Amino acid sequence: MIKLEGDKNGISECGGIAVVINFLLANARLVLGVGGAAVLGIATLAVKRVRERESKGLSHPTPLSYSLSHPTNDPLRTLSHPTLSVHSLSHPIQKGLLSHPILRKVQDTDHHTTGLFLTPPTLSTLSFSPHPLPLSHSHPIQKALAPEVVHRAESLALDICIEVQGFLHSTNPDMPLGEMSLGGSLLDDLQVVRADHACLLVPLQLEPSLWRLIPGEETLLTHPLHWMVRRVNLEYFPRGRSYWDRFLVGGYLSCRALVSMLSKAVMETMNWPSLSSTLDCLVRPVLGGDELKLEIRPERGDTLFISVVPVLREADVVLTAQVELTQPWDSAWHLSLYPWETQRLTQLDSADQGVRRALLKTLKAVCRHCPALRPLTAAPLANLILHLSDKDVDWSEGCLSGRFQQCVWELIGYLEQGVLPSYFKPSVNMLNGVTEEEVDEMGFMLYCAVSEPDILLI
Template sequence: MAGYAQKQGKRSDGTGLAGVVDFLLANARVVLGVSGAAVLAIATLAVKRLIDRATSPPDDDSDMKAKQKSLEESWQELSLIQTMPKSQLPLRREKLEEPLLSPVVDGTTEDPEDVVPSSEMLPAKSKTQLCLTLQEKLLSRYQDHISVSEAKKILGKQLSKDICAELQDFLKNKCSELPFGNAFLSGYLCDGLIGGGTLEVAFMLPLVLESSLWTLIPGEQTVVNNPCFWMIKRTSLEYFPRGNSPWDRFMVGGYLSSNAISSALRKVLVASINWPAISSMLGCVVRPVMAPEELKLEVRHEQIHLDITLCPMMESGDKTLLAASLKEPVENLWQQSFYATEVSKLKDLDARDSGIRQCCLHLLKDVFEIHPFWCKLTSSHLIHVLLHLSETESDWSEAALAIRFRQVLEELLQFLEEGSLPCYFDSRINLLGHLRLEEIDDIGYTLYEALAEPDLWSGLGL
């Protein structure tokens, strides 16, 4: 009887119930799983607290309130588990050890897919991209990366004039037998179309030819049958044999060889002129570019960078012919240049309607120069596309910049699909004629991909 009474006493003090609880909790995970075990644990804890409250002597009011609050929180957590969607419970084995309960916020839960991150959670760059339109991005890029200060323009022009004067003096002193005309500056820096980090200048070096001994042959009458390329033929050989003209030394097959003249000038630039002395005098670094097919000088100043191209040229009436700058070996071809007419027409159109064609050209040029395929198209190609588009679109105000910018790219894509970009001033000339079919396909495909992107800015790699 004493043993029985002792067992009854143990049951009355709660240790028997504790053993049952411990047994259930130890085996609930196996029988009921993780979620079931959690539910059972919280429910059992709540019941145990009720029993303890009934069997224990009354405490002070503060202890009772704390216990009451703890009990209410336990039932609150239990109700949350019961109402939790099944999709939120971890299902995979590797997630069984993760906590099931998340911090309670006003007694409600939210589906993670329905939560939209606030602007404070986004990085600064993302917030900027979300709030700026294509129009604003284009204007911002023009202002921050393309626009060149007047001080840099003035400095670039002054350096170009000084270097051009040194080159002209050398040619007169060392190559006096060749009648060169007065060299003059041209290019985007001089015409106000410059933009970006490097300023582009052209040294135009006219050749003075005897009109009675040389005549121009149109491109369609030559073996290349291309109206863009002309030839200069030596005439009156029966009366004025070879040697009567100082340019006869550059004649190949009866024609004035642009290749021979360019090669001679390249030797002058690379081997004859003392550029270190000129650099020291002008306070900059001037050095020739070593590429065999180019007549270029690089000028590096602490404030600006200049790219100078030497252009042997011949003028006849309203035509300007430049020595053909082709990678393939050429002997007698002279390429007709429309640069002066292009720039004049573009500026005239903008002056008439206060347009943004020149700004659009700067932005396009900035994009194309950094692309591995698009860089094969020059500013001249872009100008002609702008001129063609100006025939059909009349609104070139600043507010329409983003629309016109995209339209120029779409117009260019159409020309690439056709494999032909007609010259604005002579439709017989295909400005894409110097590119291989594979190169045109590469440019067209990558441009199509960029235009297909929902965000054109990202598609252009900016």
């Protein structure tokens, strides 16, 4: 039995606690496996929070009780969930709720002395028996966007698409562009909470004999998602033969130069007040930053943001000109894994009538509603589900709640390791860019949700 408990003077012997916690983490993988070690790692955040409050000199010290036991076995994990008592850990959020819940203090009747007790045999017999998550199709957080809301947003985005395409064709008739189209989660029925963003895809037509798409691993960038577009056969077809040669920098098609041209040709040139009058809504470019984005404010409904994204396609490879994703490399293009991920989820669901896409929408809604989880975007969540799909588990409709709960535990493990590999590009970490503080916040929230799952479904 492990027990941490604060006395009336606050947490006693913090140094001793830290020593034992470090001992636990060092040996957890040997006796508990990666999953168990992950939970212990996240659990130490409770101690961290309490010590932070202690250092700030709060007048009411925070008692904490941490116990490990061994209830009946569960196939999901081989670790019992620790029960924490953490009173008033963080700032309040909606309707007076806490971002970190108030959990019950566990009283251990076997020990009357405040302190820390470690019994190694207890650790080796730990198992996990989670609280069930109250997840059902009637739960408000799972409700899909109303069809009329989605249709209205799609129709508005399509109107913008037609106007931008017509303007570019009239002002730059020699620019070889394919048919523009809409893309993203709104069009794939994967958007949640609000129908508020879409992509306007601008396909560039390159001459196959003059250009070669080079994978990131073959370039000096060495990043698997950073590709380059090289101009070839210059000895036979000199510079100027292709329209896109004007954006060459060092023998490569410059993503930044192309985006800069489109910014001037569209964002700074189109008559947005006139277009706003025609469409009966406010349409204007979002200035500042590298992203090409339009803001549309209809008379009713949510504000819609449309990202204008130049794309290159070759077989199943889709490269996008998104400087915000590839900076500081001006000639780097971004390999979009989104088409592969959404297609794979659809294929798997079609094969077994699964609920992977429904689970993805639920997880996205949870993360969007919960401030601590907002750094978890759609991409890591989709990859999480794809990894879980490789395991022999049931994806039928009745197992949605179980798969949701399993995703919570999988996320705790990935956060503890700091790595969530891309399903299609394992060398890519889907948690890259998430700060250590954000990892702490997300891990602690998910850990608390093990014993208080309703905090994720409010």
